[in-house]
Structure formats: structure tokens, C-alpha cells
């Protein structure tokens with residue numbers, strides 16, 4: 001089982017919601033109802049740019065019970081982008097057609113929680129949009145702490161404040177405001193869960209702050225919008241077929257395999273779901289494990305690699321494929 | 322498709338029997354002449370017309386009588402249906418999946434009209450006509466899982482997904498093969514599977530859980546499981562053990578063909594959209610050895626399979642007391658000819 005069945009959608013609306021962020025609304029090409037989903041879910045958007053195929057995950061931010069359309073928000077990653085977010089911003093307009101996957105949730109709110117503390121940084125607000133919608137409908141207790149560079153850079157600040165009132169707290173970096181996480185976490189009652197989504201340093205900081213306060217691991221949740229980091233080119237040898245495939249500097253192993261027509265299993269393409277786990281038969285270089293799935297022991301063991309995210313620095317690697 | 326519902330019992334006088342057409346569609350679980358545990362999961366895509374895989378949920382001639390038996394079990398022991406409070410969204414997800422599927426697949430038997438949250442459900446075989454508000458528990462006579470659970474063959478459990486685990490936090494279980502919802506409720510995938518021998522060591526459960534955690538909306542899967550039951554009794558729960566445990570000692574060479582039943586569970590697994598929970602359906606099929614051997618391939622294969630079982634499995638499935646008697650009786654139907662691959666009749 002590799003990949004997922006796709007459905008064709010048409011872009012019904014595009015709106016610039018912040019300096020570098022656009023909101024897109026998709027409807028089914030035949031106006032058929034879309035699946036409902038759970039708060040925190042994302043879809044993969046398939047983009048054909050020239051002869052390149054990109055599949056980027058984007059969080060669903062509309063109402064989970066709205067089956068008429070899906071909405072995502074995309075940050076323009078600028079010069080850093082290999083193309084996906086740039087393509088969305090520059091080539092996708094009302095009427096464009098795209099393919100998307102079914103919703104997948106790797107960041108669900110825990111229904112047993114007494115309370116939910118949501119911590120967002122920048123574009124990391126997106127999964128919380130649907131999550132808050134759901135929590136609000138369930139009358140669950142939650143509060144949002146949302147850090148933005150400025151009001152021009154932060155999406156949906158006004159909308160969220162008018163909809164959820166004092167449960168939403170916005171912190172503006174340009175005014176020197178910081179999320180007072182130590183104090184926020186310090187005053188929570190037992191049974192509260194914390195969720196963080198944003199840049200990696202922010203996620204690390206939030207998790208560390210909570211851990212130092214003695215929060216149990218199972219009450220801490222994070223989602224990182226990772227994309228496969230680039231590196232040097234290298235060669236992958238496939239043990240079963242005997243093939244050798246070159247991975248370019250800007251490609252992930254998974255992308256290189258797909259380009260050469262090798263069928264490999266995947267789901268999230270962000271190093272979180274575990275679906276692309278692949279056995280390592282031999283490796284004469286050092287593996288950069290960029291996923292969030294393998295345990296420390298598994299990394300040290302060197303017998304497994306998540307091919308959607310991880311690569312090697314030098315040499316070659318032989319995979320059980 | 323004109324189903325004629327039988328009036329029959331699964332207790333006391335045990336009048337349950339399969340009609341000849343039902344025998345042919347029995348999901349015989351053995352695809353070769355031996356059996357061992359494996360991660361036998363396949364996509365739950367529509368199967369051939371008339372087969373038990375044709376539709377999302379299979380309704381057959383035993384429907385009405387099975388629902389009557391379930392009502393009796395729940396009357397005697399309401400603990401067979403339990404849901405923790407955080408599972409309410411999952412309960413509604415399940416109700417929607419069941420009603421939409423049944424109305425689509427069996428339009429002669431079930432109808433569903435939806436106007437926003439105003440739903441109208443008609444179940445002709447059970448004479449039910451219910452208007453209710455989707456999402457409002459008080460508009461139904463029972464909570465949603467119990468409401469539809471009383472109207473669909475098979476047991477159901479609902480698993481919450483959190484901390485990279487599945488938790489059995491709700492279920493309606495009245496026809497199980499010797500496990501208890503009351504005991505398992507609140508447990509995780511490894512905990513409720515703890516009594517199963519051999520499979521943990523073989524890594525079966527680790528791989529199965531990993532697969533289930535990544536299940537996607539609209540892509541259900543299924544698998545078959547089996548055991549044996551004396552008399553066509555649905556309720557072989559630990560709670561009810563005093564009533565059925567002693568049945569195992571009543572098997573003789575004379576009555577084995579009639580008394581011993583192969584019990585096959587067609588298990589379905591569904592990702593539910595709003596709750597992100599997993600629905601597990603356990604649809605049981607019972608057939609006496611007498612009826613099994615009417616299909617020559619099955620008559621040849623079943624004794625071979627029973628001979629191949631490891632002792633741990635014989636113990637776990639509770640077959641020890643009558644397995645040899647069953648093999649001795651079945652071997653009359655095994656002429657030693659090779660069997661074709663797959664479970665279906667030739």
C-alpha cells in the first residue's frame with residue numbers, strides 16, 4: 001500500500017490573509033461532498049510544476065463538519081522554497097484544479113483532557129483553527145497563545161479574537177511581547193494538555209518548558225511543519241531489485257524513488273506517521289535522521305530510516321527495497 | 322435480493338440453521354490446509370454479488386432473530402454495552418456510518434432521510450420508524466451506539482486514538498467468543514490482546530497497531546478470525562460461562578457433526594471522520610460441521626487444519642476437549658485429494 005487515493009478539487013477562493021500567507025478554498029470538482037474530518041487534520045496537496053511532482057501536507061482550517069469545501073493557508077517560503085509554497089502562491093488561482101488526499105490526523109486533541117492549552121507560532125496557527133472549532137462545539141475548555149511577528153504577518157488574529165474572545169491571546173514580536181509560557185503552564189490544573197505548532201525552536205522551547213515543570217509526556221503534543229531538508233547528493237542501492245538510484249541535493253529519498261518509478265509506501269511525508277519506515281541493510285555514511293518517529297534507540301541502531309525526511313551525509317546506503 | 326428472515330433461537334432449543342444459499346456464502350477462513358496467526362488484513366472493498374463482502378455491513382437471513390437475542394442479553398446484563406463519556410462524537414460517527422451504509426446497500430429494508438440535523442430512519446424488518454436530531458442524544462431512545470447496535474448484526478467496539486495507541490473506550494458486545502467488554506473497556510491494543518498466545522512474540526500485534534494508527538477515512542480494512550462453539554450460541558461471554566462452559570463436555574462421536582460449530586468473525590476496521598476513532602465490527606457466522614462438509618473442499622480441509630494447530634492455540638481457543646472427536650468425524654470427508662488455494666468453495 002503506497003500513497004493514497006486522490007480526489008480532484010477546484011480552487012473556489014483565494015485570499016491574501018497576511019503578508020506572506022494566502023488562504024485557499026477547495027471544492028470537489030463535481031461538487032460532491034467532501035469527508036468530514038477531526039480537528040488538527042491535514043491533507044496532502046499534489047502539485048504538478050513543469051515535470052516536477054510535489055506533494056505537500058497542509059492543515060485543514062475550516063469547520064470539520066463542513067463537507068462543501070476545505071480550506072488551507074499557505075505561507076510563502078520565499079527563496080528557501082523548492083517550489084511547493086511558491087507554486088501555490090504564484091500559479092494557483094480561482095478555477096485552478098489540484099489533487100488532494102483524504103484528511104489524516106497526526107495532531108488530534110485528546111478527548112480525555114480537562115483543558116487544552118494551544119501554543120502557536122506564525123503559520124503554526126493552522127491546525128488550531130479546526131481544533132478550536134471542534135473544541136468549541138464540544139464545549140471543551142481551551143485557551144490559545146499565538147505568537148506573531150506583527151499584525152501584518154499574523155493571520156486570523158482579529159477573526160480569532162472576535163470569535164473566541166478572551167480565550168485567544170496574541171503576542172506581537174514587533175512590540176517585544178513574548179508568550180509567558182512558564183506562567184501559563186504553571187497555573188494549569190491537573191489533566192490539562194498542551195499542544196504546540198510552530199517553528200522548530202519554538203516547539204523545542206515549549207516542550208522543554210513543560211518538561212521542566214514536570215508535565216507528563218503524554219500531556220504534551222506537537223506538530224512540526226517539516227519539509228525534507230536538502231543536503232549533498234548520494235546514492236541509494238535497492239537490495240531486492242539491485243537498482244541504484246541517485247538522490248539529488250534537493251530531493252528526499254522518497255522523491256528520488258518516485259521519480260524513478262519505484263513504488264514506496266508513504267502517508268504524511270513529514271516524518272511523523274511512520275508509514276515510510278524502511279530497513280537499512282548497509283550504510284557507509286552517517287544517517288541524518290530528520291523524522292519525528294524513530295526512537296533514540298532505533299536511530300542509534302542504524303537499522304531503520306524514514307525515507308520521506310532522512311538522508312545521508314556522505315557515501316551510499318543500501319535499503320531493504 | 323429478497324431476504325426471508327428466519328424465526329430461530331440461539332439458546333435453549335437452538336433452532337438456528339443456515340439455508341443452503343447461506344452455506345455457500347459462508348466466509349470459510351482457511352485459505353490453505355494449515356493455520357497460523359498472521360497480519361491478515363485486506364482492504365474492505367466490495368466483493369462479489371451475494372458474498373458476505375458485497376456490502377459494508379452484511380445483513381442475512383438471521384438478522385431479526387439475532388437482534389432479538391441481543392435484546393435479551395442486554396436486558397439481563399446492561400453492562401454488555403458501555404461507552405466512556407469522551408466517546409460521544411465517535412458514537413455519532415458510528416451511527417452515521419451504519420445508517421448511511423444500510424440505507425444505501427439495502428434500500429428495500431432501510432431508509433434514511435436527512436435534512437440537515439433532522440434525520441428520519443425507517444427499519445422495516447424490525448418495524449422501527451424514528452425521527453431524531455443528529456447530535457442530540459435526548460432525541461433517541463438510547464445513546465447512538467446502542468441505538469444502531471440493536472439494529473445491526475455483529476458486535477462493535479469503538480477505539481479512541483491517543484498517545485500512539487488505540488483504547489477500547491466503548492462497545493456493544495453480546496455475541497463474543499469468550500472475552501469481556503466490561504473487563505477490556507479502557508484498555509489499550511496490547512493490553513486487551515494480552516491473553517492471545519504466540520502472536521505477540523511473532524510481532525503480529527506491533528505491526529497491526531502501526532497499520533491501524535495510520536488508517537485513513539474511507540479506506541476500511543477487514544480480516545477473518547475463527548474459533549469453535551458448541552451449539553449455535555451467540556452469547557459465549559465469560560459473564561455467561563456457567564451456562565455454556567459445560568457444553569464442551571457434551572460432545573460425542575454421535576452428535577459432533579450437529580453440535581460443533583465453526584464460528585467465523587468477519588472483522589471490519591473503519592477510521593471515523595469526526596472523532597478520529599476506529600470502529601471495529603465483529604460480524605459472526607456460525608455453521609455446524611454437518612453443514613460445512615456439504616462443501617467437499619471444506620470437508621477435506623477442515624480436519625487437516627485442526628490437526629495442524631499448535632497446542633497453545635488449541636488451549637487458547639478452548640478446543641482441547643472435543644478437537645480429536647471433531648477430527649475423527651471430519652476425516653470421513655477427507656479423501657486426501659489436494660485442495661485449491663483460497664477459502665471459497667470450488
Ligand SMILES: Cc1cc2nc3c(=O)[nH]c(=O)nc-3n(C[C@H](O)[C@H](O)[C@H](O)COP(=O)(O)OP(=O)(O)OC[C@H]3O[C@@H](n4cnc5c(N)ncnc54)[C@H](O)[C@@H]3O)c2cc1C
Pocket residue numbers: 042054056057058059060072073074075076077080081082083084085086123126127223224225226227228229230250268269270
Ligand atoms: C503535518 C504538516 C502540516 C503542514 N501544514 C502547513 C500549513 O497549514 N501551512 C503551511 O504553510 N505549511 C504547512 N506545512 C508545511 C508545508 O507542507 C511545506 O513544507 C511548506 O509549504 C514548504 O514547502 P515548499 O515546497 O515551498 O518548500 P520545501 O522546499 O519543500 O521545503 C521548505 C524548507 O526546506 C528548506 N530548503 C528546501 N530547499 C532548500 C535549498 N535548496 N536550499 C536551502 N534550503 C532549502 C527551507 O528551509 C525551506 O523552508 C505542513 C507540514 C506538515 C508536515
Ligand code: HEM
Pocket residue numbers: 358359360361362478480487489499500501505513514515516517520525526529530533544546547548590599601637638
Ligand atoms: C481495534 C481493533 C481490534 C480490537 C478491538 C480487537 C479485539 C480483540 C479481542 C477483544 C480479542 C480477544 C482477546 C481475549 O482472548 O481476551 C482479540 C483477539 C485477537 N486479535 Fe484482535 N482486535 C483488534 C484488531 C486486531 C487486528 C488488526 C489483528 C491482526 C493481526 C488482531 C489479531 C487478533 C488475534 C490473532 C486474536 C486471537 C484470536 C483467536 O485466536 O481466537 N486483532 N482481539
Ligand code: FES
Pocket residue numbers: 265266267268269270271272273274275276277291293306307308309
Ligand atoms: S511518510 Fe510519514 S513518516 Fe514518512
